[in-house]
Amino acid sequence: MNIPPPLRGDEKYRDLLIHIESIPDVPVQWKGTPIESFIMAQNFGWPIQGSGKVELLISTCIEFRYALPIPRMYAYVIRRASGRVLGSEFSVGYTMAQGVKYLALIGHNDCGMAKALTNAPRVVAALVEQGWDADLAQQYVENQLKRHAINDELDALREEFIRLKRVFRKLLIAPLFVCLHDSKLYVPAWYDSLNTELDAEEPNAPRDLIENLL
Numbered sequence: 667m668n669i670p671p672p673l674r675g676d677e678k679y680r681d682l683l684i685h686i687e688s689i690p691d692v693p694v695q696w697k698g699t700p701i702e703s704f705i706m707a708q709n710f711g712w713p714i715q716g717s718g719k720v721e722l723l724i725s726t727c728i729e730f731r732y733a734l735p736i737p738r739m740y741a742y743v744i745r746r747a748s749g750r751v752l753g754s755e756f757s758v759g760y761t762m763a764q765g766v767k768y769l770a771l772i773g774h775n776d777c778g779m780a781k782a783l784t785n786a787p788r789v790v791a792a793l794v795e796q797g798w799d800a801d802l803a804q805q806y807v808e809n810q811l812k813r814h815a816i817n818d819e820l821d822a823l824r825e826e827f828i829r830l831k832r833v834f835r836k837l838l839i840a841p842l843f844v845c846l847h848d849s850k851l852y853v854p855a856w857y858d859s860l861n862t863e864l865d866a867e868e869p870n871a872p873r874d875l876i877e878n879l880l
């Protein structure tokens with residue numbers, strides 16, 4: 667399996683991602699939170715301590731080329747193909763009931779879900795190999811692709827950030843983008859202004875977004 671080149675120097679991301687090179691580069695909204703500690707651990711190897719009071723939920727892709735730098739007792743973790751939370755809102759509700767206040771939503775480059783349509787026939791074949799009826803396997807994969815396939819990794823992160831900000835109005839959500847080359851975290855350049863814009867929306871979660879989840 668290939669390890670893609672670093673995001674730094676990649677023309678595609680040049681104006682789209684902010685590299686966190688020191689503490690002041692961490693957005694002010696995340697200062698003093700477990701999100702800041704997580705970033706410092708990932709980008710600078712700072713130690714993080716687990717405690718009995720877990721306030722952070724991390725959602726990221728199933729990607730095996732990325733390993734989270736966290737000890738036990740530090741965070742709840744959701745790992746799904748593409749890293750989007752869609753379909754796992756109950757897990758978010760559960761962890762919030764346990765005291766979670768922060769969500770780190772982590773996308774990455776070279777995601778397999780950006781090629782999910784190409785790979786779909788192989789997924790169908792893998793399920794048929796498990797004894798699934800071919801038509802049902804085909805139907806299942808087609809339905810699931812709507813929730814898992816993405817076009818562009820950073821655009822998908824933006825869209826999911828917007829959706830989650832509307833669905834969970836008081837959760838502090840930190841969109842991050844990890845480089846598979848060196849596991850360094852970046853902040854999307856759109857974060858600050860988009861976050862302010864979404865915070866100014868009405869305090870209630872839009873009903874249609876919730877109905878879509880039922």
Ligand SMILES: [Zn+2]
Pocket residue numbers: 727728729747748749774776777778779
């Ligand atoms: Zn991925």
